[in-house]
Amino acid sequence: MAAPIGAAGRRRGRTRNGGAHWCGRERRGGTGSGGAVAGGLLGCRHLAMAREFELCPGRRVGGDQPCFIIAEIGQNHQGDLDIAKRMIRMVKDCGADCAKFQKSELEYKFNKKALERPYTSKHSWGKTYGEHKRHLEFSHDQYRELKKYAEEIGIFFTASGMDEMAVEFLHELDVPFFKVGSGDTNNFPYLEKTAKKGRPMVISSGMQSMSTMHQVYQIVKPINPNFCFLQCTSAYPLQPEDVNLRVISAYQSAFPDIPIGYSGHETGIAISVAAVAMGAKVLERHVTLDKTWKGSDHQASLEPNELADLVKAIRTVEKAMGSPVKQLLPCEMACNEKLGKSVVAKVAIPEGAVLTLDMLTVKVGEPKGFPPECIFDLVGQKVKRTIEEDETITEQAVENHVKKVKC
Numbered sequence: 001m002a003a004p005i006g007a008a009g010r011r012r013g014r015t016r017n018g019g020a021h022w023c024g025r026e027r028r029g030g031t032g033s034g035g036a037v038a039g040g041l042l043g044c045r046h047l048a049m050a051r052e053f054e055l056c057p058g059r060r061v062g063g064d065q066p067c068f069i070i071a072e073i074g075q076n077h078q079g080d081l082d083i084a085k086r087m088i089r090m091v092k093d094c095g096a097d098c099a100k101f102q103k104s105e106l107e108y109k110f111n112k113k114a115l116e117r118p119y120t121s122k123h124s125w126g127k128t129y130g131e132h133k134r135h136l137e138f139s140h141d142q143y144r145e146l147k148k149y150a151e152e153i154g155i156f157f158t159a160s161g162m163d164e165m166a167v168e169f170l171h172e173l174d175v176p177f178f179k180v181g182s183g184d185t186n187n188f189p190y191l192e193k194t195a196k197k198g199r200p201m202v203i204s205s206g207m208q209s210m211s212t213m214h215q216v217y218q219i220v221k222p223i224n225p226n227f228c229f230l231q232c233t234s235a236y237p238l239q240p241e242d243v244n245l246r247v248i249s250a251y252q253s254a255f256p257d258i259p260i261g262y263s264g265h266e267t268g269i270a271i272s273v274a275a276v277a278m279g280a281k282v283l284e285r286h287v288t289l290d291k292t293w294k295g296s297d298h299q300a301s302l303e304p305n306e307l308a309d310l311v312k313a314i315r316t317v318e319k320a321m322g323s324p325v326k327q328l329l330p331c332e333m334a335c336n337e338k339l340g341k342s343v344v345a346k347v348a349i350p351e352g353a354v355l356t357l358d359m360l361t362v363k364v365g366e367p368k369g370f371p372p373e374c375i376f377d378l379v380g381q382k383v384k385r386t387i388e389e390d391e392t393i394t395e396q397a398v399e400n401h402v403k404k405v406k407c
Contacts, residue, residue, distance in 0.1 A: 062259035071307060161178060167190070204263045346359055
């Protein structure tokens with residue numbers, strides 16, 4: 001092979017047809033740092049793979065897996081089994097991965113006085129808080145019916161176990177994973193017992209501190225490695241200034257061996273899409289059929305059109321995340337061919353002349369020649385023939401050029 005242009009250090013430039021030739025100088029952070037970059041990317045790849053686990057049968061989360069989207073029906077079904085089924089069908093049709101409810105065994109979640117206290121809110125379904133909650137709580141048989149319906153239409157089904165006895169029932173129901181609501185994240189005996197069931201866990205972190213989340217990690221990790229944390233702020237609806245998406249990054253740094261996600265109570269979909277762009281691998285949003293219905297969660301929930309838009313936007317963003325490798329892409333070739341510039345003779349250059357910078361300029365040229373990044377490397381090179389003013393500088397006109405090769 002003929003010697004490359006220029007001095008000893010070499011870097012490869014790209015020709016207009018997608019091939020390559022060598023320009024004479026090595027960029028700062030060239031081949032040497034490229035190896036370091038490649039090593040770093042490989043290390044990140046290994047780390048990403050370490051954060052991956054199977055959340056539901058056949059569906060993994062973390063690493064390079066798509067975001068797992070949980071549609072939190074909660075108690076927005078108004079205590080009506082038919083509405084609950086309609087909502088399961090709705091979230092399936094909108095593209096969510098999982099329909100989730102909230103299961104309580106009320107005497108284990110609340111003490112007697114809490115259930116007996118008067119409840120006069122406009123959202124109340126009874127005179128006392130206990131009557132209100134009993135109206136919204138499905139029986140074990142109703143839960144079995146809902147799970148069967150979800151399986152029939154092809155969507156994963158689970159629930160937040162709002163107390164230890166609810167977790168026992170959900171375990172017997174054979175849900176694919178346990179969701180730990182923010183109210184139980186600092187309930188360490190609950191966490192231990194839930195982790196020991198051996199099912200994957202999704203743990204929200206509303207109302208908690210970073211110190212508490214470190215304690216949660218230290219409790220759960222030795223018992224059950226298959227869990228993730230969701231950044232969450234427990235306000236309904238949540239204002240943008242209280243979302244704190246940067247906690248996602250803080251969790252990723254503090255807990256690099258588990259997936260990190262986001263549970264949102266804001267209005268709209270933009271913040272949730274941003275969370276996925278920041279690396280959220282599990283996303284939970286409350287859903288409703290009608291935001292005007294009675295119930296404190298409806299206002300902070302997504303209606304069907306919003307949920308469908310959210311799923312579509314997330315999948316679009318995931319495609320757009322792409323690769324960390326910066327290079328000329330096949331989709332850019334047409335633009336590059338039309339608008340990509342080349343080194344052109346600024347003046348007439350006689351045969352045998354040694355090129356200087358004041359002989360050269362950069363224009364969109366025909367035919368294509370040396371790309372602009374090679375202009376400094378051409379300085380000091382000898383031309384083999386006369387080059388007319390405004391003519392493209394091609395490799396064939398320069399001594400010791402390297403033939404174009406396919407990259």
